[in-house]
Amino acid sequence: MNEIGVVIRGESCSFDASMSVPLLNLAEHNRPYQDRMREAFDRFLASGQYIGGDQVTLFEKEVASYLGVSECVAVSSGTDALLLALMALDVGPGDEVICPSFTFFATAGVVHRLGAKPVFAEILEGSFNMDPEDIEHRITPRTKGIIPVHLFGQMANIARIQAIADKHGLFVLEDAAQAIGARYNGKHAGAFGAFGAFSFYPTKNLSGLGDSGLVSTNDPKLAAKARILRVHGMDPVYYHSHVGGNFRFDPIQGALLRIKLPDLDASIGLRQERAACYVSRLGSHPAVALSCEEAAGKKLILPETSVGNAHTFNQFTIRVRGEGARDRLVAQLKAAGIGHGIYYPLGLHQQECFRCHTGGAVSLPVTEAACREVLSIPIVPEIKLEQIDEVCDRIIGFLDGGSAA
Ligand SMILES: *Cc1c(COP(=O)(O)O)cnc(C)c1O
Numbered sequence: 001m002n003e004i005g006v007v008i009r010g011e012s013c014s015f016d017a018s019m020s021v022p023l024l025n026l027a028e029h030n031r032p033y034q035d036r037m038r039e040a041f042d043r044f045l046a047s048g049q050y051i052g053g054d055q056v057t058l059f060e061k062e063v064a065s066y067l068g069v070s071e072c073v074a075v076s077s078g079t080d081a082l083l084l085a086l087m088a089l090d091v092g093p094g095d096e097v098i099c100p101s102f103t104f105f106a107t108a109g110v111v112h113r114l115g116a117k118p119v120f121a122e123i124l125e126g127s128f129n130m131d132p133e134d135i136e137h138r139i140t141p142r143t144k145g146i147i148p149v150h151l152f153g154q155m156a157n158i159a160r161i162q163a164i165a166d167k168h169g170l171f172v173l174e175d176a177a178q179a180i181g182a183r184y185n186g187k188h189a190g191a192f193g194a195f196g197a198f199s200f201y202p203t204k205n206l207s208g209l210g211d212s213g214l215v216s217t218n219d220p221k222l223a224a225k226a227r228i229l230r231v232h233g234m235d236p237v238y239y240h241s242h243v244g245g246n247f248r249f250d251p252i253q254g255a256l257l258r259i260k261l262p263d264l265d266a267s268i269g270l271r272q273e274r275a276a277c278y279v280s281r282l283g284s285h286p287a288v289a290l291s292c293e294e295a296a297g298k299k300l301i302l303p304e305t306s307v308g309n310a311h312t313f314n315q316f317t318i319r320v321r322g323e324g325a326r327d328r329l330v331a332q333l334k335a336a337g338i339g340h341g342i343y344y345p346l347g348l349h350q351q352e353c354f355r356c357h358t359g360g361a362v363s364l365p366v367t368e369a370a371c372r373e374v375l376s377i378p379i380v381p382e383i384k385l386e387q388i389d390e391v392c393d394r395i396i397g398f399l400d401g402g403s404a405a
Pocket residue numbers: 077078079080103104106107149175177178198199200201211212213
């Protein structure tokens with residue numbers, strides 16, 4: 001097997017040349033940029049500036065202008081963006097921070113690492129994003145903030161969440177790691193909260209060649225504090241007002257990401273086009289529902305776009321209903337060489353390492369049902385529309401009860 005592997009979350013999510021539709025193909029994705037990337041690397045190598053410098057500050061300015069925020073601080077990863085933001089917001093022991101359970105681990109991991117307690121809120125069935133009403137029920141005198149996650153590339157109900165936060169004097173930190181370019185009533189993800197946190201991990205919509213991330217803010221004081229915390233809380237050099245970390249952003253990532261940033265909206269457009277293909281091909285099948293509201297008696301539910309949202313489809317996530325049905329479809333896709341992912345098979349409230357916070361006694365039925373039913377299928381811009389058709393054929397074969405193999 002001629003494997004071209006990319007390490008995804010510690011697993012080797014690889015594909016061989018015979019795979020008919022990979023979930024992603026990063027080398028193919030970067031091919032149109034390769035000449036400009038090589039030139040950028042040559043300039044970087046010759047510059048001798050391997051930490052900080054223009055490529056960092058220019059990238060920060062360009063992303064700030066794209067998002068419509070006053071400032072950005074580029075950092076080492078999306079996880080570090082979340083951690084740095086919480087440090088700048090003085091989260092520590094005794095604090096509670098409300099976040100979803102149906103998200104990537106980092107969202108709650110950073111809260112725990114600062115000695116605070118992640119309090120898991122329920123999601124809405126249709127959008128997979130946090131349920132604002134459930135957030136409000138979980139506020140206590142110890143609650144310090146809320147981390148809404150804009151999951152799969154679609155924003156949570158940020159207006160409602162921000163209103164709840166304002167009413168109770170809480171901060172909002174947007175986990176926009178999967179949602180760069182997503183908008184709510186025209187305003188960008190990351191432009192609402194005290195901070196937005198972004199990731200340029202290779203699977204994200206603006207994908208780097210390695211790890212990096214960024215925080216956005218409209219508050220100059222928070223931006224200044226984030227800059228100091230990024231280098232061990234040091235200001236001036238060797239004088240430490242705070243304990244920070246090494247959260248520096250590599251200038252080579254800045255140089256490479258700056259080449260791709262101007263194409264971000266076009267590449268989101270290609271994802272949206274692929275999503276529309278899925279909806280038109282699958283949506284006409286009698287066993288398929290276009291929303292959770294119409295799900296009675298259906299076998300498969302397509303992803304919903306909430307009112308006011310521009311969904312960027314970092315993932316195209318369907319729900320497969322019925323005992324064991326998702327896993328049967330997965331087996332058929334695997335046999336057909338079609339890439340897929342399960343984000344996420346287990347809620348964070350069910351994770352062993354968070355028993356110290358949940359006592360094993362937290363139940364989130366909407367989250368748990370999502371964990372059993374979700375299936376993400378190929379959506380990346382470099383996948384051809386014929387390949388989307390092929391995925392649809394397999395899924396329709398499954399719905400019609402054949403083996404489709
Ligand atoms: C990817 C991701 C992160 C972490 O970003 P890294 O750059 O991998 O550290 C955080 N939250 C969510 C929701 C993510 O998808």
